[in-house]
Amino acid sequence: MKVNLHPKEGLLINAFMLVFIIHSVQVGVGLAGLPRVVYLHAKHDAWISVFLAGTITSVVLIFMVQMLKQYDSADLYGIHVDVFGKWAGHSLNFMYMFYMTSTFFIILMNYVEIVQVWIFPTLPTWQLTLVLVLLVIYAVYGGIRVVVGVAFFSVVGTIWLAAVLFVPLQFGDFTHLFPIMNSNAKQLLMGAHSTTLSMLGFEIILFVYPFVKEKQKAMFFVQIGNMITTIMFTCATLISIVFFASNSLEKTIWPVLSMFKIVRLPNLERFEFIAVSFWMLIILPNMCFYLWAASKGFSRILRKKQKWGVWIIAIVAFGGSFFIKSRYQMDTATDLVAKLGFYFAFCYPVLLSIIVFIKKWYKRRESKHAETS
Amino acid sequence: MQKRRKWLILVIGITSFFLLTSCGVETKQLERLGLITAIGFDLKKENQIKGTISVTKFDPMAKVMTNLISADANTLQTLRAEENLATDQRLEMGQLRCVIYSKELAEKGIIQLVNALNRDPTVGNMVYLTIAEKDAFSIISMDEKKIKVNIGTYLYNLIRQNVERELLISPTLHEFNHKFFDYGQDPVLPIINVKKDKVAISGVALFNDDKMVAKLNNDKLFYLKLLTDEYRTGSKELEFDRDEFKNIINTQGGRNFGEIYNKLFISLDTLRSNTSIKLVDKKNLVFKVEVVMDSRLLETTNYLELSEPANMKFIEKKVNKEMESQIKKLLLFFQKQQVDPVGIGNEYMAHVRGKPISQKEWKELYKSAKFDVQVNNTIVRTGTMD
Numbered sequence: 001m002k003v004n005l006h007p008k009e010g011l012l013i014n015a016f017m018l019v020f021i022i023h024s025v026q027v028g029v030g031l032a033g034l035p036r037v038v039y040l041h042a043k044h045d046a047w048i049s050v051f052l053a054g055t056i057t058s059v060v061l062i063f064m065v066q067m068l069k070q071y072d073s074a075d076l077y078g079i080h081v082d083v084f085g086k087w088a089g090h091s092l093n094f095m096y097m098f099y100m101t102s103t104f105f106i107i108l109m110n111y112v113e114i115v116q117v118w119i120f121p122t123l124p125t126w127q128l129t130l131v132l133v134l135l136v137i138y139a140v141y142g143g144i145r146v147v148v149g150v151a152f153f154s155v156v157g158t159i160w161l162a163a164v165l166f167v168p169l170q171f172g173d174f175t176h177l178f179p180i181m182n183s184n185a186k187q188l189l190m191g192a193h194s195t196t197l198s199m200l201g202f203e204i205i206l207f208v209y210p211f212v213k214e215k216q217k218a219m220f221f222v223q224i225g226n227m228i229t230t231i232m233f234t235c236a237t238l239i240s241i242v243f244f245a246s247n248s249l250e251k252t253i254w255p256v257l258s259m260f261k262i263v264r265l266p267n268l269e270r271f272e273f274i275a276v277s278f279w280m281l282i283i284l285p286n287m288c289f290y291l292w293a294a295s296k297g298f299s300r301i302l303r304k305k306q307k308w309g310v311w312i313i314a315i316v317a318f319g320g321s322f323f324i325k326s327r328y329q330m331d332t333a334t335d336l337v338a339k340l341g342f343y344f345a346f347c348y349p350v351l352l353s354i355i356v357f358i359k360k361w362y363k364r365r366e367s368k369h370a371e372t373s
Numbered sequence: 374m375q376k377r378r379k380w381l382i383l384v385i386g387i388t389s390f391f392l393l394t395s396c397g398v399e400t401k402q403l404e405r406l407g408l409i410t411a412i413g414f415d416l417k418k419e420n421q422i423k424g425t426i427s428v429t430k431f432d433p434m435a436k437v438m439t440n441l442i443s444a445d446a447n448t449l450q451t452l453r454a455e456e457n458l459a460t461d462q463r464l465e466m467g468q469l470r471c472v473i474y475s476k477e478l479a480e481k482g483i484i485q486l487v488n489a490l491n492r493d494p495t496v497g498n499m500v501y502l503t504i505a506e507k508d509a510f511s512i513i514s515m516d517e518k519k520i521k522v523n524i525g526t527y528l529y530n531l532i533r534q535n536v537e538r539e540l541l542i543s544p545t546l547h548e549f550n551h552k553f554f555d556y557g558q559d560p561v562l563p564i565i566n567v568k569k570d571k572v573a574i575s576g577v578a579l580f581n582d583d584k585m586v587a588k589l590n591n592d593k594l595f596y597l598k599l600l601t602d603e604y605r606t607g608s609k610e611l612e613f614d615r616d617e618f619k620n621i622i623n624t625q626g627g628r629n630f631g632e633i634y635n636k637l638f639i640s641l642d643t644l645r646s647n648t649s650i651k652l653v654d655k656k657n658l659v660f661k662v663e664v665v666m667d668s669r670l671l672e673t674t675n676y677l678e679l680s681e682p683a684n685m686k687f688i689e690k691k692v693n694k695e696m697e698s699q700i701k702k703l704l705l706f707f708q709k710q711q712v713d714p715v716g717i718g719n720e721y722m723a724h725v726r727g728k729p730i731s732q733k734e735w736k737e738l739y740k741s742a743k744f745d746v747q748v749n750n751t752i753v754r755t756g757t758m759d
Contacts, residue, residue: 043729118494131388138384141377171547173555175716178723245554261498262547270467270497 001086001300003078004071005210013148013208015217022202022225024151024285027232029110030198032254032279034233035240039249042191044176045183047238049191054230056192057199060346061226064202065219067353068209070360076206077300083355093301099344100294103200105317106337107286108132109324111279114254118276129321132280133314136287140295140310144211147292151285158282161275162232165239168259172242196346197338198233201286202226203345207293403431407440407462410525413473413509414486421445422478422486424452425513427524430462441514449489466493470529471501472546473509473565476578476585484553484583490546498547501532504578504585506566519570527572532563535574539607542577542598542714553583556732557718561597564588579712582732587710596696596703599664600648600715608642608671611695615675618691621684623676640672641692644753650717652724658742660717662700663749668692670755679755689752696748704744711736 038046071079076096081089112128139150183191205222212218240255243262252258257279263271291313298309324330407428417423428440440462444455457464472490474483490496505512515524522530535541542548544562552560559580566575577594578585589597595609615622615637646666653661670679670688678684707713718735730738 134384134388138381141380171551173551173558173716173719175557175719175723176555179726182726182729243551245551245558246556247554248550258498264497264499272494 001078001081001303003082004073005075005078005300006073007144007211011144011211012213013145013211015212015214015221017148017152018205018208018212018218018221019225019228020152020155021148021208021285021289022205022222023228024154024282025201025204025289026199026226026229028198028201028283028286029107029114029279030195030200031233031236031282032114032256034195034198035237035255036249036252037194037197038191038237039241039246041194042183042187044178044241044246045181045188046191046241047234048181048183049188050195050237051230051234052188053192053195053199054226054233056346057202057230058223058226060350061202061205061222062219063350063353064205065209065222067349067356068206068218069215070356073210073215075208075210075296075300077297079352079356083352083359090301093297096344097294097297099340100290101313101316102337102340104287104290104294104313105320106334107283107290108317109321109330110334111283112321113327113330114257114276114279117253118257119273125321125324126318129318132287133318136284136291137310137314139284139288140292141307144208144292147285147288150288154281154285158278161278161282162235164263164271164275165236165256165259167263168239168243171262172239174242176241176246177238193342194338195233196342197334199229200338200341200345201289203349204289204293206349207296208289401463401465405463406431407460407464408468409464409466410468410523411471411473411513411528412469413475413505413513414478414483415475415508415510416478416481417445420447422447422452423510424449424456425510426456426464427513428460428462428464429468429523429525443510449486465495467495467497468525469496469500470525471503471532473503473505473512473528475505475509476507476564479504479562479578479580479585482583487546487549487553487583491550496546498545500546501529502544502546502549502562503528503532504562504564506564506575511567512565512572515567515572516570524572528565531565531572531574535563539598539602540594541574542601552714552716553580555716555719556730556735557713557720557722558716559713561589561714579707579710579714581710581712586712587706593703596700597714599643599646599666600650600662600700600703608640610638610640611692613637613639613691613695618675618677621678621681621687623678634674636674638672638674639670639688639692641668641750641752642671643668650715650720652721653745655725658721658738660720660742660744662704662744662746664696664700664747665749667751667753670752685752689750692752693748693750696750697746700748701744701746704746708739708742711739713739717742 034050035046038049042049067079068074071082074082077093080092083089084092108129111132112125115128116123116125139146202222209215209218236256240249240259243259244252244255249255257272257275260272260275261270265271268274291310294313295306295309298304298312299306324333407430409426410429411427413425415423415425423443423445425441425443428442430440440460442456442459444452444459446452446455453464474486487502490500513524532541532544536543541563542561549560549562552558559582561577561579563574564576564578565572574591576588576590577597579587579589595607598607613636615635618637644667646664648662648664651661651663653659677688704715707715718739721735721738722729
């Protein structure tokens with residue numbers, strides 16, 4: 001297997017698109033419940049935690065992109081093989097594929113749960129999962145450019161929802177925010193840790209990178225994408241803290257969706273139905289990218305067609321949906337994936353990039369020695 | 374290419390099959406639905422609640438557009454099931470506008486019934502909660518011919534127009550929840566009353582936790598609203614001793630007017646106001662309540678010489694003093710009743726660092742709180758005449 005991936009000219013995407021890719025994959029089902037999970041740890045300083053988490057993410061992104069820059073045009077699958085050799089590298093690749101499949105699955109299941117709670121209580125799980133999975137397969141079949149297009153449309157089509165979030169502010173009580181910085185550092189970090197599920201998605205840069213046309217600009221646009229996400233998440237958390245009383249924020253499962261309940265248009269009494277439906281557009285690029293990146297592994301590692309991977313992963317995810325029945329099972333599974341994500345997206349890439357830096361530094365020194373002697 | 378098209382057709386086919394047949398999703402035909410617009414709860418006896426609902430139909434053939442159903446049960450959901458058995462339509466909560474709790478029930482606590490609404494995603498967040506002066510049944514069962522519209526809509530409009538005119542604190546489900554779950558604030562809900570076939574607001578109920586403990590009459594509402602909200606419109610009549618104003622009463626050439634009153638009344642209308650509650654002494658719990666407002670003089674029961682700036686200053690001073698004493702009295706009343714509708718607890722918690730205190734601890738502290746009230750009122754206009 002080749003370390004570097006050189007896609008055809010026609011498959012390349014502009015670096016500018018990375019803003020949409022990173023932002024759309026980060027924003028997903030996690031956002032709906034984000035303010036609450038952070039609030040449980042960091043109390044009314046939750047917004048500081050979210051901002052902190054965004055900053056940490058941006059640091060992790062610096063490591064990731066710097067690591068990718070060490071290579072000509074490689075993705076994580078290639079780097080693994082280059083650094084760890086064939087067997088260890090491939091087992092790591094499989095682990096990463098497993099992680100992305102489970103993230104794909106969790107996003108899907110969380111969204112179906114939201115729909116069942118908010119709109120259609122009697123809807124069987126498998127029907128909605130089937131429709132969504134088929135839709136995602138269809139998008140991934142179109143290749144990377146279609147998937148990027150989905151991300152672009154998702155952002156453009158749903159960004160107005162962020163503006164609607166400011167409507168609840170008029171019911172806010174700003175005394176909730178004070179005293180600022182009342183939580184200690186441990187609570188703030190715990191809060192930042194609990195944002196993992198929402199912040200996840202930026203690791204997709206590890207797989208998209210070979211397809212970026214102007215690679216030297218990648219860093220800039222990736223950071224912009226992450227910055228938009230951070231600002232949006234911080235605002236959402238801030239508004240939730242102001243809007244909800246502390247006890248009710250701790251009890252509300254999806255505070256962001258509950259806040260939409262307050263919005264009322266003259267001919268539309270219940271805005272949250274629109275919000276929940278539009279949420280599908282928000283999670284679509286999430287699922288598309290995870291499925292695409294995971295299935296990419298099939299063509300890279302096993303040298304099979306990517307289609308095989310798409311179908312296998314989709315069927316596994318669809319089959320898995322039959323095993324989750326209740327809210328608490330969902331919770332355990334989500335927590336598990338959040339934990340996986342913390343190691344796979346935050347800790348491991350930093351570690352790997354350090355290994356890569358050391359390796360490259362050694363190689364350079366060796367070649368220098370070879371030249372001089 | 375051929376193969377790809379096949380897949381495309383398959384995917385679109387399956388997707389549209391589910392979407393178009395809406396398989397698994399319940400259908401709800403408007404004609405077959407009974408929309409609950411108002412619910413009333415009474416305490417029947419211990420362990421039993423009597424629920425009354427007002428239902429609107431959309432059937433154009435039906436003569437009666439609304440329907441009244443009553444049932445006894447322990448939880449809201451059983452009530453709905455019981456009520457569903459008594460009607461030919463399927464009852465839906467999506468258009469619920471107003472919930473009425475009887476005073477008797479409110480005094481025992483209503484949070485379990487409010488939480489039932491919170492848990493149900495079909496119920497909106499802007500439902501109005503109210504307290505019935507006597508029983509909820511008699512309000513819901515009002516004769517519709519007299520109020521011309523459905524009782525749910527009537528109550529909704531009644532409250533909404535008063536909230537919009539800033540005469541009433543908005544009693545939506547969201548605001549009730551917010552204040553209930555906040556440690557440093559207690560909810561208030563309007564009390565409605567049936568009087569000679571008319572439904573009217575007769576005051577507000579003050580809550581301690583979820584239990585109603587006191588009633589505040591309409592005339593005190595102005596001050597409560599002043600303390601809690603940015604106040605824009607709304608008027609207040611103030612009572613003074615006429616003798617104090619002797620110097621500025623315009624005698625209109627020796628004749629006396631307004632003799633039917635033995636006091637002087639001044640009616641003011643607020644244009645804008647700004648209230649700040651500050652914790653000035655953390656140890657002794659002294660709160661400084663500062664009200665800055667611009668107002669308009671609407672009515673006086675005696676001719677007053679208003680063209681002199683000194684006289685205006687005099688009136689302003691008198692009004693300030695009167696309002697200060699009224700606000701202070703109100704705050705002390707709240708303190709005595711152990712209710713905190715103003716949110717003084719929130720103010721306290723916002724300025725004290727360290728471990729957040731519990732509601733119980735705050736209520737203990739609240740007993741020893743002191744208030745320093747200062748009103749700064751400017752009469753900016755006197756209408757079309759001096």
